[in-house]
Amino acid sequence: MLAILTTLSLLVSGCGYYSKSEYLEHISTIRISPIEILDADFAYDTTSQRPYDEVIHEKLTQRFNRKWRDGNDSEFTMRIQDYTLVEYGFGPQGETEMLRMTLQIEYEFLDRVRNTMIAERDNYIQVHDFYVVPNRAEPMETPAQARNLIVEELIEDLYNNLAEQW
Numbered sequence: 001m002l003a004i005l006t007t008l009s010l011l012v013s014g015c016g017y018y019s020k021s022e023y024l025e026h027i028s029t030i031r032i033s034p035i036e037i038l039d040a041d042f043a044y045d046t047t048s049q050r051p052y053d054e055v056i057h058e059k060l061t062q063r064f065n066r067k068w069r070d071g072n073d074s075e076f077t078m079r080i081q082d083y084t085l086v087e088y089g090f091g092p093q094g095e096t097e098m099l100r101m102t103l104q105i106e107y108e109f110l111d112r113v114r115n116t117m118i119a120e121r122d123n124y125i126q127v128h129d130f131y132v133v134p135n136r137a138e139p140m141e142t143p144a145q146a147r148n149l150i151v152e153e154l155i156e157d158l159y160n161n162l163a164e165q166w
Helices: 002-016 052-064 143-162
Strands: 029-032 069-090 096-111 116-131
Touching: 029 052, 052 069, 052 143, 069 116, 069 143, 096 143, 116 143
Parallel strands: 029 069
Antiparallel strands: 069 096, 096 116
């Protein structure tokens, strides 16, 4: 009986959990500014044959528009400051097996309704490690595939951190 009462009290109290539905409820629209890329090594998406600033802007807009419409209640600005690709993991003979790709970005998320800064970072780092040889813990990736994945991961992380507060 005590276990049932404890369980019921936890369910009612929610263990300190609260709904995020009220987070930024006064905002119904967002404007995503054009993406600025300061590192020429990350300027062009070879897969889609388009500039990365356009690709990222389009993907960010699609993701954030799941919650907000296009408009001026809020504004998101992002600059990619640096892109690096370095050898990271090595095999028994010293051969490169894994690479580490990083994007260093800065962003601002402004509340135009209340004229406040929702969030800003000047040194946000997105990391993607990937194998360049087969038969490892994860499938092998090409650098082009890894660039697409790091962009997808970046957008999802930004959305979760800024729009949903996870």
